[in-house]
Amino acid sequence: MIRGCAYHGPHDRALDLFAEMTRRGDGLVPDSFTYPYVVDACARLKMWRGAEAVHCRALKEGLDAVPAVGSSLLAFYVASGSLGDARRVLDGFAIKSVGLSNRMVSEYAKARDIKSARELFDAMAERDVVSWNAMLTAYVKAADLVAAKELFARMPVKNIISWTTMIRALSDAGDFVGMRSLFNRMPARNLVSWNCILSSYTKHGRFRQAIQMFPRMLLEGLLPDSFTVVSVLFSCENLRKLRMGRWIHANLVTMALQVHAEVGTALIEMYAMCGDIARALVVFFKMDRKDVFSWNVTIRALAVHRQADDALKLFDLMRKQGFQPNHFTFMGVLLACRYSYLVDQGRRLFDMMHKDYGIPPSLQHYGCLIDLLSCNGHVDEAVAVLQGMPCRPDSEVWRALLGWCRIEAGLGSAEEATMGGLVQSSGDEMCVAST
Structure with missing residues (x-):
């Protein structure tokens, strides 16, 4: 019982x-x-x-x-x-079991207590590959790459965790030559190791190397998973490699992959960034399962491509289908209004965000509304919004508003207020409205 x-x-x-x-x-x-x-x-x-x-x-x-x-x-x-x-x-x-000692070394590693981890590791009468990996992880977490390399060289047996731990450590240290050399020395590579090196390249902005590695992975007979595809699509997006992105999309069926929310969203971002908004929309509407992130990405893509009406329609459809907008959603629709000069809609959405959904506007939301008002000749209103913010805006917002003041004629008082605010502003702050 x-x-x-x-x-x-x-x-x-x-x-x-x-x-x-x-x-x-x-x-x-x-x-x-x-x-x-x-x-x-x-x-x-x-x-x-x-x-x-x-x-x-x-x-x-x-x-x-x-x-x-x-x-x-x-x-x-x-x-x-x-x-x-x-x-x-x-x-x-x-008699201490290897399993419990390993657990303790791992916990010391998480706590970054390298001294205690090493003392226990050295005192262990028997060690297995998990023991060595736990100590290796401890050094990596402490950013002690010299000790990690020395321990890795001494390991009697290495498994996939050992290799990928060192690959990530070298990547985080910026040693991409060493990382690639270590990867090439692996006696056997599987999907985990390939994902490790691909994600390391994309994480550090080495998009070209990630794209170059992907065909090599396929030649070794490995089928990618969704993690692989998202990493490579992200690289295609950043390098504007539309042809490569289309090829990956066309071969998803061959790779036995479904376009679920994560892969679908990566495809939408890739197509949108490469200028093919029509194909991005096709991907979105064909997705069986959408999440808030996929809605947000598509709304923002439409906004950036100056398709405000479609962005706002998609926003309405999102709510009708029961999805709850978040602050990223409202940033997308406010950008749509900004890029297409929709002042009334922008005001309405800004109020809706706070009043209907309880989302406190951030500095970015305020900045977008102020820019929308300013560029449409409502500089005095923009100054009033800015002065009514619950915390001090950053200098970038003030400078943008000052620029519009100087473009517009007869706005001496607004310009004076803006200059005063610019002098007082300091740093970038996240601004949260008081509730």
Whole structure:
């Protein structure tokens, strides 16, 4: 019963049963099978003191060093962030299992406690590839590339995690020559390793190398997954490689991939950035499952391509289909109004964002509205909006408004106010409206 309640609930019932069990005088006492379930129930209920009391009882009964009990206690202390207590549990074992020691090294790595991780790693009587990977990860997290390279060279056995960890470390350090050399030395490459190097290139803006690597991957007989396709499409988007993007799109069926939300959104962005908004819309409307992000990307693409009417229609359709707009959505429709000089619609959408959806306008939303008003001759209104902002706008907004003041005639007072604001402005700040 304790096991069932600990795993499936009610969890507090497991603790009640445990307490009842300890009070009974019929010789029925908790054993090494009972304690792990009780500790698990405490963890699920976030009853830290309760688990500590259970630990004390297990200690008195000499059960804390039983592997099953000790493992549950170690997992509990790790989850609660008490690495010192977790280490004391581990040190209580006469023979420390490789698995528990690995877990402890990994937790030290997460906490960036390299000294403790290395001390435990060096003290381990037996190590497996997980042990070496945990220590390697610790060095990588600490950005100690020299120690990571030295450890990697000493590893008796390396698996895919070992190789990809070092590839990412070299990439983050900007050593792309070393990264490529290491990748070429891999005895066997799979989809994980290919995705690792492709994402490393795209993450650091090496889009040309990512595109060049993709055909090589296909020649090795590997079919990409959605992660691969999104990475390569992102590179095509940034280099405006429309032909390559079209080829990937045309071969998705051959690659046994479906155009779900993530891949579909990447295709929309690629086509839009390469100037083919018509094909971007075809992709969007053919998508079986859309998410808010795909709606936002398409609305913004239409805005950038000066198709404001279509952007606003898509916004209305989005709401009709039950999707909740967010601040990115409203940035897209405000841009559509800005690029097509739709002042009334821009005002309405700005008010709708805050009043109907409770979304506090950011500095970018205010900047877009102010620019829309200014470029359509409503400079005084733009100044009023700017002066009514709940925090100080950045100098970029003031400079843009000052430019419109100087273009328009007879706006001395507005220009004076703008100049005063420009002098007082400092830095880029995220502006959130008070509710």
